[in-house]
Amino acid sequence: MAELTTFPEDDKCPKVCTDIGAFKKAAKSPEQVQEELESAEDKKDVPKGAPSAGTGPEQEPESTRPPPSGLEYLPNLKPGPDGKVDWTPLGGMTGTRPGVNKYSISRYSLSEWRKHNEHVLDPETITESNIVDYNAKTSIMQAFGNIDKQQSENCKRLKQKARDIFRWKVEVERACKAITEEVELLEIERQRLKGASRVLMLPESISKECLDLRSNRFEPDLVADLAEQELIKEMNLVNEVRATLKNTLNQIEEQMAINKAAKHRIEYDWCDKTMAYNTEAINLSLDTKSNTIMFKPGSTRFGEYSAPIEYWEFFCRENVQNCEAARQKSADLRGSLNAILVNGGRKLRNQADRTDMALAETVAITQELCTKLEETLRNTLQRIADMEVLIDNLKDSIRKMDAAMKLAQTRLDNRNNWRPHGESVRDQPHLGLIEEVKKIHETVTSLLGQLRNAERVREDLLKKRIVLERDIASKRKTLNIDRERCGMVRSHYPSASELAGH
Template structure:
């Protein structure tokens, strides 16, 4: 049996049928002789199939179906061979089964270990992308917060422009209440109109930038949402694979799952899986870089707009200062001229009184001369002579009358001059009142209101 076992393990031959120890003789007769004797006894042929032996007992007919010893021995040895063959095949199958079991056990353990290793590698890949996604999510959250802070600065800066606009328009409305000649389109008004235009453009720019910031914040949050969903899927995937990696043959929750080994047509490939997260990160980085560029643009816009507004404010203030100084100079000049005009009016009034007195003083000499002439007209006869005295008296009357006429003309001129001086005084007083009103509007109304102009830090949105 030891020899047979070693041969079976080779799986290379079929065992031969063992030789029967029977030699074909029974006693002193051969099988052929014994068969012939039995045939004669039973009247059968050598096969023992038909007929009956003459003179044989009746019971001999029932024995005609018996096999011959050779068949009995062959049948026995056939069974021996079948048993030997079956046992040999069974032994071979036992060895093959044991070897196959060892091989399948080793294969199963190796495959399971390889799957566990693949799961660990997969978990490492998931953890890598999860880390990258989490890093990008944190950077996106930080960037979005910074952009929201910039948006708030924009809103604060836009609100801060309302006061300068109100100041500029109030200045224009106040200066519209200047009267007469002082209602002039001067450099201050030009500067105020330019200030209104600059503030209006700044407001439009800040509004457009606010809208752009809103759009970018939505894009940032959309990108962050995609990253978060991808990260959440990675976390679930990691937990599932971790659970799978921790399963073993002794786990209590393992069971058959029919159809679980089929591939789903909707499943992604490792390349498309990695590309999906890569694309999400790339898109998020693109939005984050766009957000950073927008933040830098907002910084530049706020700095430029605040500088433009403050520069124009300083220009308007300088123009106001120059204009107020100019009106003060004009008012002072008018006051000086008014003072001189008033003094001249007083002198002219005195001059008029003087002329009136001088004209009055000419009445007596005129009366004297005319009386003399009248008396001399009463001279008798030839005594009524045109003597030198007569000529001189006539000349005197003419000279006095001429003096009176000249004095009256001068008096009329003086009175006209006095009227002109009075009109000039009234005009100067009116102009002084206009200048005072204009100075009050520019200095006390406009300039005091302009002291409420927002500071630079407020214009850039920090307050």
């Protein structure tokens, strides 16, 4: 196919020539063109009628030669493998896809055929399947190994937890027996004591009333401050003084109530620990082959009232300690029933003075804090107003950017749609308009970011305003309770001589 030198009659160039025969006569090499030019110059120098030096009798005279047509300046075109002349820009390049004609059905080159075979025989899928098989088997082995290890560790943890629960269960059971015995002994003493000190009922009621009033404070101010600690001390001191009196039946009854409450709590705790120990025993008896195991949707969570392990240890210890403290206090009370403390009234009066000082200090601190909160609230309201003005300015600025964006995009759209043919070029004005759109977009994005930040800050300021107003209301209620209501109640506190029984 590559040795064909004939020109078929139907292969004609539609733009240069109309006849392939004329093209073959006219197409000359550059050497032939140069020789013809030199011979033409020589003929100009020879006189008219004189024969030329290199011409024979058959050479045509200059007057009968056709004028130059320009074909001698065309490139030296050669036919391709199919016998056709290729006028395309790829005609002189090598390595292109072979042509398809009526003599051949070849569509791909030999290199493409080899590349296709190499792609078909590529072992990448086989290799990937081996890798996936290895990874899957390894994952299965690791999964079962990890699950077995995790189950073994959890069994050890369950055993340790069961031992801890059993240890605390024994401690709680011992404390429960002790408090039960103490309740019975105190009941015997209560039957022996029938009188009660009426004077001590007033300080007790005052302290209790103050504690009840302070419990009505709002949540931010429900703190165990110095005043509350002093009030609690005052209550304890009243109980201590009452324990020293012969006719302290009320204190004994209160202690009896405390003992019963402690007994109730410790019995409740013992029931909880018994149930927890039984649960852990059941869990330890289960394995993967048990008949009672099943799927439990929603079990992968903590309980509704679950707490950290540190709290559990603290709770167990606190229950036992509280029960033991109540039992010990009751025993001490029974041992000191016949003792009379002469300075009981003086201690109560001193404690009352300390409580009044603590209340006054708390009132001063709360008043100062309320003033600062009100000042902060005013500043917050001013900042909210400033932030709203800033948000309006940002929104107005963003709206003003729309006109500039419309202008730039309209100019770009006009240049893209209404510049014909070769006029549609990437000139400097077009690049400048694109850069302008980009800058406007970046500016709008930045302003929108600032707007979001401003709105977020405004929301934070509004939330802070709500918190400040709530705290101010809380502080004012605390001031009313501590200064007005508790002050009025404590003005009826008996004097030291009255407490002493004079």
